[in-house]
Amino acid sequence: MDQSFLSANNVELDSNATVLLMGLRRSGKSSICKVVFHNTQPLDTLYLESTTKPTTENFKSLIDLAVIELPGQLNLFEPALYDYEKLFASIGALVYVIDSQDEYLSALQNLAVIIKYAVSVNPKIHVEVLIHKIDGLSEDFRLDTQRDIMQRIGDDLLDYGLEGVQISFYLTSIFDHSIYEAFSRIVQKLIYELPALENLLDLLMQYSNFDKVFLFDINSKIYVATDSSPVDIQNYEVCAEFIDVSIDLDGLYESPNNRNSLQQQQQQQMKRNSIAGSLYDDIGNAKQYQNSVSGEEVDVLTNSKPTKCISKLENGTVLYLHQMIRGLALVAVSRFDDTDEATSISVIDHNVAIFKKSLEKMWEHAKYK
Numbered sequence: 001m002d003q004s005f006l007s008a009n010n011v012e013l014d015s016n017a018t019v020l021l022m023g024l025r026r027s028g029k030s031s032i033c034k035v036v037f038h039n040t041q042p043l044d045t046l047y048l049e050s051t052t053k054p055t056t057e058n059f060k061s062l063i064d065l066a067v068i069e070l071p072g073q074l075n076l077f078e079p080a081l082y083d084y085e086k087l088f089a090s091i092g093a094l095v096y097v098i099d100s101q102d103e104y105l106s107a108l109q110n111l112a113v114i115i116k117y118a119v120s121v122n123p124k125i126h127v128e129v130l131i132h133k134i135d136g137l138s139e140d141f142r143l144d145t146q147r148d149i150m151q152r153i154g155d156d157l158l159d160y161g162l163e164g165v166q167i168s169f170y171l172t173s174i175f176d177h178s179i180y181e182a183f184s185r186i187v188q189k190l191i192y193e194l195p196a197l198e199n200l201l202d203l204l205m206q207y208s209n210f211d212k213v214f215l216f217d218i219n220s221k222i223y224v225a226t227d228s229s230p231v232d233i234q235n236y237e238v239c240a241e242f243i244d245v246s247i248d249l250d251g252l253y254e255s256p257n258n259r260n261s262l263q264q265q266q267q268q269q270m271k272r273n274s275i276a277g278s279l280y281d282d283i284g285n286a287k288q289y290q291n292s293v294s295g296e297e298v299d300v301l302t303n304s305k306p307t308k309c310i311s312k313l314e315n316g317t318v319l320y321l322h323q324m325i326r327g328l329a330l331v332a333v334s335r336f337d338d339t340d341e342a343t344s345i346s347v348i349d350h351n352v353a354i355f356k357k358s359l360e361k362m363w364e365h366a367k368y369k
């Protein structure tokens with residue numbers, strides 16, 4: 001293998017937090033990386049040039065994630081090009097992108113060969129299949145396509161004598177939140193401490209009367225953990241957009257000393273607002289009744305005080321955001337009646353402060369960070 005490629009990209013160091021992104025040419029791999037991790041507008045990916053050699057990108061979040069993209073034109077098993085054995089042995093998840101708008105039979109054959117090889121080298125690997133570009137398919141046709149793809153891959157793997165390989169399928173598009181939802185679930189599988197985190201979030205839900213709580217990576221809008229209740233995509237959308245709104249609002253309350261860093265933050269925010277939409281209007285009409293900044297802590301990444309923001313929407317839903325460690329924010333959806341608002345918020349603040357301390361402690365002893 002091209003040793004410099006591996007060593008330069010720390011593949012061995014962060015093995016369990018490494019995602020290998022594969023798929024045929026033009027299936028959408030680079031676009032996914034750009035939209036999810038670089039906040040590129042989906043339409044700006046239209047004319048991306050074809051990737052010609054493997055690329056690795058590192059993202060710092062709750063865990064330090066490495067995403068390796070292999071160009072679609074590579075013939076995977078062409079001898080002596082790369083040491084694939086070492087590569088597959090060192091990754092946590094294989095993410096294979098299938099263009100659902102294109103003829104996908106050759107992609108499925110390619111995928112079956114790759115899965116066969118991947119599980120023989122690394123039996124613990126998570127195999128994740130993105131049935132991508134679903135924005136071009138009708139609702140019914142999406143499910144038919146998913147069923148067809150699952151059936152065919154199952155048959156191909158049976159032919160190879162591979163029964164019981166766990167494969168997760170996701171219907172995705174860069175034009176809506178489905179790609180963030182998929183990547184959230186993929187990244188969560190790589191977080192060793194996830195069960196403990198989920199337990200903590202369940203406790204927080206219970207004692208704070210939240211309907212739903214997410215631990216978001218602020219930059220990518222991936223949620224690295226959530227409580228154990230099912231995820232409703234609308235809750236996800238509202239919370240993800242509330243992060244953008246909160247950062248903008250936070251600017252209004254900053255002292256002049258921090259104005260520079262805030263302007264930068266806002267500019268970055270403009271770039272990252274790939275999903276601006278109706279919620280901004282809702283929040284514009286909503287009663288913004290508290291936006292306070294705690295005085296004690298200083299966030300290492302932004303060199304500014306951690307943001308806390310609470311908003312009540314016209315339909316009575318309350319959104320609560322508190323900035324956490326490592327570029328994360330806790331965002332919760334709640335509903336409490338007007339009479340006990342102040343008490344509820346004090347209780348929530350107290351519980352969230354305890355949660356943040358627990359998170360810090362957990363991360364001091366984290367396995368992969």
Ligand SMILES: Nc1nc2c(ncn2[C@@H]2O[C@H](COP(=O)(O)OP(=O)(O)OP(=O)(O)O)[C@@H](O)[C@H]2O)c(=O)[nH]1
Pocket residue numbers: 023024025026027028029030031032042045046047048049050051052070071072073132133134135136172173174175
């Ligand atoms: N409609 C639609 N088009 C998409 C989506 N994702 C990516 N595309 C388009 O698909 C085309 C190819 O995307 P790329 O990201 O360059 O594909 P790639 O897999 O990296 O291609 P190679 O670098 O050749 O391996 C671009 O024009 C994208 O705009 C999607 O979710 N929906």
